[in-house]
Amino acid sequence: MPPASCHRLIVNFKPLVPPPQLPSPSSSLPPNPSNTVDTDHLPTDDTAAAMTRRAPGTASPHESVHSLREQLAAMSTAASSLSSPTPVAAAAAATMPASTTASPSPSSADTRTKHFILADMEGRAPRENRACAACITKLTPAEIGQVNWHLAEGQACRLCQVARCEPEAFTKPFCDFLQENPTVFHTVDYFKRKLNHAGFHELPARDNWTDKVQPGGKYWVSRNGSSLIAFTVGRGYKPGDGVAMIGGHIDALTARLKPVSTRPSKAGYLQLGVAPYAGGLNQTWWDRDLCIGGRVVVRDAATGKTSSRLVRVDWPVAKIPTLAPHFGVGMFGQNNKETQAVPVIGLEGPADAAADAAAKLGPPGAFVNSQPPRLVRLICKQLGVTDYASVLNWELELYDGQPAQTCGIDREFISGGRIDDKLCSWPALMALIAADHDRADDGYIKLVALFDDEEIGSLLRQGAKSNFLPQVVERAVEALCPSSSSFGPGLVGQTYARSFLLSADVTHAGNPNFLETYLDGHVPRLNVGMTITNDSNGHMTTDAVSAAILRRAAELCGATTQDFQIRNDSRSGGTIGPSLSSMMGVRAADAGIPQLSMHSIRATTGALDPGLGVKFFKGFLDNWEKIDGEWEY
Numbered sequence: 001m002p003p004a005s006c007h008r009l010i011v012n013f014k015p016l017v018p019p020p021q022l023p024s025p026s027s028s029l030p031p032n033p034s035n036t037v038d039t040d041h042l043p044t045d046d047t048a049a050a051m052t053r054r055a056p057g058t059a060s061p062h063e064s065v066h067s068l069r070e071q072l073a074a075m076s077t078a079a080s081s082l083s084s085p086t087p088v089a090a091a092a093a094a095t096m097p098a099s100t101t102a103s104p105s106p107s108s109a110d111t112r113t114k115h116f117i118l119a120d121m122e123g124r125a126p127r128e129n130r131a132c133a134a135c136i137t138k139l140t141p142a143e144i145g146q147v148n149w150h151l152a153e154g155q156a157c158r159l160c161q162v163a164r165c166e167p168e169a170f171t172k173p174f175c176d177f178l179q180e181n182p183t184v185f186h187t188v189d190y191f192k193r194k195l196n197h198a199g200f201h202e203l204p205a206r207d208n209w210t211d212k213v214q215p216g217g218k219y220w221v222s223r224n225g226s227s228l229i230a231f232t233v234g235r236g237y238k239p240g241d242g243v244a245m246i247g248g249h250i251d252a253l254t255a256r257l258k259p260v261s262t263r264p265s266k267a268g269y270l271q272l273g274v275a276p277y278a279g280g281l282n283q284t285w286w287d288r289d290l291c292i293g294g295r296v297v298v299r300d301a302a303t304g305k306t307s308s309r310l311v312r313v314d315w316p317v318a319k320i321p322t323l324a325p326h327f328g329v330g331m332f333g334q335n336n337k338e339t340q341a342v343p344v345i346g347l348e349g350p351a352d353a354a355a356d357a358a359a360k361l362g363p364p365g366a367f368v369n370s371q372p373p374r375l376v377r378l379i380c381k382q383l384g385v386t387d388y389a390s391v392l393n394w395e396l397e398l399y400d401g402q403p404a405q406t407c408g409i410d411r412e413f414i415s416g417g418r419i420d421d422k423l424c425s426w427p428a429l430m431a432l433i434a435a436d437h438d439r440a441d442d443g444y445i446k447l448v449a450l451f452d453d454e455e456i457g458s459l460l461r462q463g464a465k466s467n468f469l470p471q472v473v474e475r476a477v478e479a480l481c482p483s484s485s486s487f488g489p490g491l492v493g494q495t496y497a498r499s500f501l502l503s504a505d506v507t508h509a510g511n512p513n514f515l516e517t518y519l520d521g522h523v524p525r526l527n528v529g530m531t532i533t534n535d536s537n538g539h540m541t542t543d544a545v546s547a548a549i550l551r552r553a554a555e556l557c558g559a560t561t562q563d564f565q566i567r568n569d570s571r572s573g574g575t576i577g578p579s580l581s582s583m584m585g586v587r588a589a590d591a592g593i594p595q596l597s598m599h600s601i602r603a604t605t606g607a608l609d610p611g612l613g614v615k616f617f618k619g620f621l622d623n624w625e626k627i628d629g630e631w632e633y
Contacts, residue, residue, distance in 0.1 A: 112197040116143045118162045118434055118614075120173035122197065135159035165434065165618065167611025170427070171406065171414065174610035177426055178404035178416045183397055184226045184452050185295045185310055187250045187422070191228050191429055191450070195220045198433045200230060213479035218437065221472050225295065225308060226251070226452035227462040229472045230432055234442035234625075239481050239491055242498025243445040243473055244624035245586070246432075246617055247464065247576050248425035248505060249454030252418040253599055254397040255280040255343075256294075260370040263342065270346040270372060272318060274398060278455035281320075281341045283332050284600040289316035290343060291401035292375075296394040298385060306392065311382050316401045317375075318343035343398065346374065362389035400601045412527060412607050419603040423593050424504035425450045427613030434614065435621045444498075444628075445476065446621045454505075454576055464576035470584050473499075493585075498628060500549065501588035502620055503541055503577025504613075507531045507564050509594035509605070519567045524594035526606030529560030530616045533575075533590045536565075541577035546589030550620070552627050557619025559612065562594070 112122065116139060121129040129147040131139075135157055136149055151157060161169035181190045192202075200218040203209055213219060215237040220230040227250075234241070254277045261273040274281070293312035299305070320343050322331045335341060361368040361376055368376045368388045379396070380388055404416025432448045449472075453463035462468065477495050481487045510523035524531040532550055534542045554561045566572045581588035593613050596604040606612075 110196055111199050112143060113139055114198065114433060115159045115162045117194060117197050118173070118430055119158045119169065120176060121146055121158070130155060130157065131159045132157035135163075162434075165611070165615050167608040167615065170430070170611035170614055171607045173430075174423075174426055175404040175406070175414060175416065178418060178422060182291065182312065182399040182418065183254075183294050183310075184251050185308075185395070186293065186312065187425075188222060188225055188228050188450075189310060191230070192220065192222065194429065194433065195230055200232075209475055209479040211479070213476050215480070216437070219476075223466075223468050224452065224462040227450060227468060229447065229449045229469060230429065231445055231447035231472075231476065232432065232435070232437050233476070233480065234444050234446075235437075235439065236441045236443040237445065237480060238443060239477070239486060240494040240498070241443045241445070242495060242500070242624075242628060243447050243586075244621050245447045245449065245469075245499060245501045246428040246620070247449045247451065247469065247501060247503050247580055248428055249421045249451045249458075249464070249576060250425050251277075251452045251455050252420060252422070253278045253280045253282075253455060253601075254399060255285070255290075256395065256397045257371075261375075262370060262372050265348045268348050269344050270348055270374070272343045272345045272372065272375070274343060276337055277397070279599050281337045282599065282601075283335075284597075284602065285341070286320050286322045286331065288320070288601055289401045290318040290320070290398040291315065292317050292396055292398055294394060294396035296379060296383060296396075297392045298383070299390050299392055301387065301390060309383055311379055311396075313378065313382060314401070317378075318345050318398055320344070345372065367391060367393050402602070406607050407604075408607075414605050414607050414609070415602060417602050419595055419605055420506045420598055421454070421504070421592075423506050423595060423605055423610065424613060427593075427610050428504055428617045430614050431617030431621060434618050442625065444625045445473075446624075447473070451576060458576055458579060465579045465583075469580060473584070496584050496586050499584070499586045500546075500624055500628070501541075501577065501581055501584070501586050502550070502617075503575050503580065503588060503590045504617070505533075505575045505577075505590065505592045506595045506598065506605075507533050507592040508598060509596050511596060517567065517570065519565055522564045524562045524564050526594060526596075526604075527608040527612070528562060528606075529612050530554065530591050531562040531564045531594050533592060534563070534565040535572045535590075537572065538578055539572045539574045540590040541575075541581045541588040542590050546587050549587070549627055550589050550591055552630070553620040553623055554616060556623045556626070557615060559616040559619055561591075564594075 115135070116122070119129070121143070124146065126146055126148040130151050131147045131149065132151060133149060136144060136147060138159075139147065156168075158169060177190065181187045195218075196202075198218070200220050201212075203212060203219050203221045205221060205223065213233065215233050216235040218230075218232045220228060222228045231243075255274040256277050258273040258275050263271040263273050265271070276282075291313055293310075293314075295308045295310055297306065297308050300307070320341050323329055325331070360366070361373055366389050368391050376388055376391070379394070380386070380391065385391065400417035402417070404414060407413045407415045428448045429450065432446060435446055436442070437446075449464075449469045451458065451462065451464040451468070453460045458464040458466075460466065473495070474492055477492060478487045481491070507524060508518075509526050510518055515523065530550075532542060532547050533540050534547075551561055553559075575590050577588050577590045580586075593605060593609045595609075
């Protein structure tokens with residue numbers, strides 16, 4: 001989301017320390033009026049674990065994330081055959097109903113139970129996955145092998161917390177998500193896995209969807225590997241019923257490698273050619289520990305097939321150093337991003353120049369010849385690629401490598417990179433998985449659309465201004481028609497007239513050091529709830545009707561709403577809401593979760609805010625049909 005003010009908050013962070021485990025308040029605790037995370041139920045030393053996922057016995061902290069996930073998947077698949085399960089786990093498996101041991105989706109043997117997915121227990125160390133005996137009996141054998149039945153005194157069951165949609169249950173899963181999925185490509189891949197585990201089916205864009213979309217079904221569609229739309233169809237769906245939509249974006253400010261990223265060595269340093277994406281390379285990028293990741297296009301010489309593969313080098317490989325103040329040059333003025341914000345990635349060894357000049361990594365004209373040789377070798381090693389020339393291209397970017405973690409005296413904050421707008425997109429997708437899909441009278445479609453390229457105007461084919469969302473809606477409606485003759489503009493118009501779009505993007509939390517830049521009465525607070533955003537010049541799509549609808553959704557699910565509008569003497573940012581609502585003609589409103597330090601490389605939100613987002617979005621998806629029926633048209 002573009003900045004709403006010319007003011008910038010430059011935040012200095014302490015050195016990296018191991019992130020703490022998410023506090024797990026007891027389910028019996030009363031509501032917390034001070035909006036803090038209870039510290040009485042922090043894990044003890046023997047149960048504390050790193051926020052990022054690590055396989056038991058992992059030797060190297062730099063191991064490829066994808067190979068790690070493959071190992072974890074294999075471990076969980078074999079969990080049902082463990083020779084010595086825990087006593088409660090063994091009893092749970094013995095007494096488990098037959099319906100829970102079989103995959104609920106005939107085409108997806110990898111399906112997991114809903115609460116296990118939402119608690120993000122897949123592949124985590126069992127000491128992190130503590131659950132009560134009652135919840136364990138509802139898990140599949142593969143899931144039972146990944147949970148710990150022992151609860152410390154006063155410790156809440158994570159699965160019970162998720163079932164009750166308690167905000168505390170979603171803090172750690174959100175932090176892990178931020179850390180483990182740094183690029184838009186990793187994010188979409190993560191969401192695909194979550195949806196597949198939840199029994200959603202892919203609808204390939206090239207396929208005919210006739211007879212593939214059915215009432216009661218759950219589906220997802222992706223475009224470019226960087227945008228995704230997931231939806232469920234009510235069991236009681238009839239042609240012309242509406243769609244409850246949540247739209248967000250999953251791209252973030254970053255610095256992307258240039259097509260030719262090799263730079264001449266200077267003063268013995270190896271440097272990397274990068275370009276800012278949106279507002280990347282701003283002042284907050286100086287002196288950060290920068291990792292690298294993205295997707296690599298690889299051609300398999302044996303099969304002749306070309307595909308893209310994800311890579312993440314999960315230790316810092318780059319640094320943009322500041323100039324010491326002794327030189328009399330201010331570092332936070334108008335620095336040149338082309339010449340003064342060039343990342344350093346290593347030191348030039350005495351043999352580097354001669355070796356690189358003597359031996360190219362590929363034939364003449366090969367892509368790898370235009371990239372730093374040591375970086376090419378590193379990326380290929382991460383992917384297990386031995387033929388450097390098989391790398392045809394890549395989309396790699398730099399990102400802040402410090403883990404997302406809770407902070408504050410009572411750990412009431414989350415500090416992390418890439419919060420905008422994963423802070424709304426992640427809860428929206430989790431809310432779709434958590435939503436009620438079993439009501440026989442549920443007629444509407446529930447949909448979450450997560451787009452790329454919002455930060456640069458949403459204009460590309462995977463952006464919100466493309467035909468992606470309306471095309472998916474219209475193709476789904478067409479596939480749900482009993483015959484092709486009943487589908488047409490009339491039915492599409494009827495569907496949109498009964499639909500609603502919630503455009504979800506982060507908004508500005510009140511900054512105590514700059515309160516004079518906020519409009520009185522419009523200062524959102526952290527750990528309170530969703531903020532309805534307004535703009536008198538159409539940068540937001542909220543109006544009186546749509547705001548009333550969102551407040552009704554909050555009322556039905558017990559959520560709290562806040563308000564935000566920018567001052568008249570400041571510049572408002574924009575969202576995907578106006579473009580999509582005008583394109584489809586649907587009622588729409590803008591709302592989002594507040595955060596501090598928007599467009600910084602590292603931002604801050606409330607520790608409860610991701611969970612409050614899940615609660616609000618789930619309430620909207622579950623109740624839109626009821627709310628729509630309450631209006632007179």
